[in-house]
Amino acid sequence: METAQQVFKKFGAIVLTGGSSGIGYALLTTLVSIEHNGPIFNLSRKKPDIKCEENRFFHYTCDLEVPLELDQALETLIPRLQASSGPVLLVNNSGFGAYGPYPEPDLETHLRMVDLNIRASLNLAGRLLPLFQNRGGAIVNIASTAAFQPTPQLSTYGASKAFLLHWSLSVAEDLKPYGVHVMAVCPGPTRTAFFKRAGFASPPTPPFLSQEPAAVIYAMAQGLKKKKTLVVCGFKNRCIVGLTSLLPKSLAARMAGYVLKKVREP
Numbered sequence: 397m398e399t400a401q402q403v404f405k406k407f408g409a410i411v412l413t414g415g416s417s418g419i420g421y422a423l424l425t426t427l428v429s430i431e432h433n434g435p436i437f438n439l440s441r442k443k444p445d446i447k448c449e450e451n452r453f454f455h456y457t458c459d460l461e462v463p464l465e466l467d468q469a470l471e472t473l474i475p476r477l478q479a480s481s482g483p484v485l486l487v488n489n490s491g492f493g494a495y496g497p498y499p500e501p502d503l504e505t506h507l508r509m510v511d512l513n514i515r516a517s518l519n520l521a522g523r524l525l526p527l528f529q530n531r532g533g534a535i536v537n538i539a540s541t542a543a544f545q546p547t548p549q550l551s552t553y554g555a556s557k558a559f560l561l562h563w564s565l566s567v568a569e570d571l572k573p574y575g576v577h578v579m580a581v582c583p584g585p586t587r588t589a590f591f592k593r594a595g596f597a598s599p600p601t602p603p604f605l606s607q608e609p610a611a612v613i614y615a616m617a618q619g620l621k622k623k624k625t626l627v628v629c630g631f632k633n634r635c636i637v638g639l640t641s642l643l644p645k646s647l648a649a650r651m652a653g654y655v656l657k658k659v660r661e662p
């Protein structure tokens with residue numbers, strides 16, 4: 397049985413977004429624990445609090461909601477990436493949600509969410525594509541179990557993750573001839589700072605339905621090893637997703653709206 401470290405070790409270079417917190421931080425912790433491996437590039441607004449071998453970890457302070465900031469970061473990131481060799485792994489992990497009826501808290505937040513959750517992921521994958529086509533590798537997009545049904549009170553968030561899920565599955569087919577593996581990873585509720593930023597007073601799901609970021613990283617590694625295009629993290633999440641996917645979309649929306657609205661009530 398291969399460990400997550402053994403799976404990630406096969407990549408000559410790794411580009412990650414959102415390594416400063418939660419799922420991204422758990423991934424970064426795993427990556428830096430692999431000794432004498434290729435460079436790791438992180439893009440996020442805050443610098444991750446992490447120790448790594450010298451000249452191996454490169455952080456770019458970058459607000460991915462602003463395309464120009466990504467352009468600026470790529471000016472130095474791409475030449476450094478080109479100096480490495482072997483397959484490349486890109487993990488589009490940065491993302492956020494906003495809880496409340498549309499357009500709460502304000503329209504600008506929803507537009508920025510689309511810019512981060514969707515546009516930045518497509519932009520990064522597109523800009524690095526020549527490297528993937530030359531060297532092979534994998535593009536992992538962190539979607540969510542929220543991608544499988546409409547999510548009133550989290551409308552733009554759920555729809556952005558549904559976009560990412562469908563886009564990943566389509567691009568997985570498009571890039572297969574180049575030997576590039578594309579995979580959507582769908583965590584369920586995970587113990588991170590996500591809910592606080594989204595505006596929840598407390599996580600909306602009971603503790604027994606929540607998972608640790610490390611479980612997401614393990615599922616991601618297993619998916620990479622098995623060349624899966626879709627990974628739903630954890631047995632309970634696979635059951636929930638399986639059941640909600642069977643429902644007519646309008647009924648699923650009403651049910652999700654009922655549950656998510658309840659969380660708002662004191």
Ligand SMILES: NC(=O)c1ccc[n+]([C@@H]2O[C@H](COP(=O)([O-])OP(=O)(O)OC[C@H]3O[C@@H](n4cnc5c(N)ncnc54)[C@H](OP(=O)(O)O)[C@@H]3O)[C@@H](O)[C@H]2O)c1
Pocket residue numbers: 413414415416417418419420439440441442443458459460461489490491492493512538539540541582583584585586587588589590591593
């Ligand atoms: N937690 C869950 O229950 C859950 C479930 C399913 C899917 N997900 C998805 O998992 C991914 C990671 O979220 P998480 O749970 O680990 O939440 P988190 O702890 O809040 O981490 C979010 C990460 O995204 C980065 N980020 C946010 N805005 C950014 C921006 N404008 N530019 C660049 N980076 C930005 C943050 O870095 P900076 O703040 O330093 O910029 C942070 O590292 C997200 O895509 C989320 O939608 C989470």
